[in-house]
Amino acid sequence: MRKTIMDDGFQSYLTEGAEFVGEEGIPMMLDFNNTPVPDALVSFAKCKKEKNKRKYVHFYIHDYRFADVLSATKKYVELLRSFDGVIAPDPTISIGQSKCLQATNVYFSRAVGFYLQRNGVPVIPNIRWGEESTYSFAFLGVPKHSIVAISTHGCVHKEKATGNIVREAFKKGLPVMLKRLEPRIVIVHGKAPEDIFGPYLTQTQFVRFPSETELVYEGGENHGIYL
Numbered sequence: 001m002r003k004t005i006m007d008d009g010f011q012s013y014l015t016e017g018a019e020f021v022g023e024e025g026i027p028m029m030l031d032f033n034n035t036p037v038p039d040a041l042v043s044f045a046k047c048k049k050e051k052n053k054r055k056y057v058h059f060y061i062h063d064y065r066f067a068d069v070l071s072a073t074k075k076y077v078e079l080l081r082s083f084d085g086v087i088a089p090d091p092t093i094s095i096g097q098s099k100c101l102q103a104t105n106v107y108f109s110r111a112v113g114f115y116l117q118r119n120g121v122p123v124i125p126n127i128r129w130g131e132e133s134t135y136s137f138a139f140l141g142v143p144k145h146s147i148v149a150i151s152t153h154g155c156v157h158k159e160k161a162t163g164n165i166v167r168e169a170f171k172k173g174l175p176v177m178l179k180r181l182e183p184r185i186v187i188v189h190g191k192a193p194e195d196i197f198g199p200y201l202t203q204t205q206f207v208r209f210p211s212e213t214e215l216v217y218e219g220g221e222n223h224g225i226y227l
Contacts, residue, residue, distance in 0.1 A: 014073060014111040017118070022140040024103045027110045029088075029125050030117045031143035037185060038084060038124075040222050041209050044069065047083065056124065058087040060151040060189050060211070070108050077119050085122035087149045087187065088113035093130045093138070095165055102130060103137045110141035124149045124187060129173040138173075139180040148183045150174075152190035153211040171196050178203055190214070192227055201227055 018027040038056035044066045047057045057080055059066045066089060069076050080086050089112050091105035106128070113123045125148050129138035142148060155170040178186075178200055188197075188208040197206060206227040215222055 014115040024137045026140040028141050029114050035147050053083050056085045059089040087124045088126040090126050093128045147185040149187035
């Protein structure tokens, strides 16, 4: 009798050998304490044409532009391994989004990150949260006292029409993340407003990289700025 292999759509091979944590079963990424601060970043959308490989690839772009990395990760290992490293994928967690979808997006970020680590790619965990209900899983699967990355792009600008709901959610979740993970270094992609980050500058080391929007409109280089 021939064995039938079912494709469940979740790429089970990604988490082979992983430890699962929390009620949601989020895969735990590997703990590499010596992961360095990137020299520079490049978005996944541009990495195929990037000649300078001394950069970390990031996924702070629209989800559809890296959907294949989540659904067919094996195809991209060699490309991503050619760079200094990767910041784990950043699937969207939106305010008001189904909690099931939010947790699934955290799962995929950790699962792809874990798989790349297992295949020799240095990976910095990406942390993304939404409203308070996401705190139960948004910080799972990440070793404490490690280097982590967050993006403020689209999260910290003020919008009176919405009551600054996204900005306030980001601001409220930042100290929770710092308390839960106690990271030694936080990579910040995008702006770092003083009223949001100022109270925590003595708590850990923040290294800011301008977003691509900043680079286009304000110029400069995509290198880290220590806050």
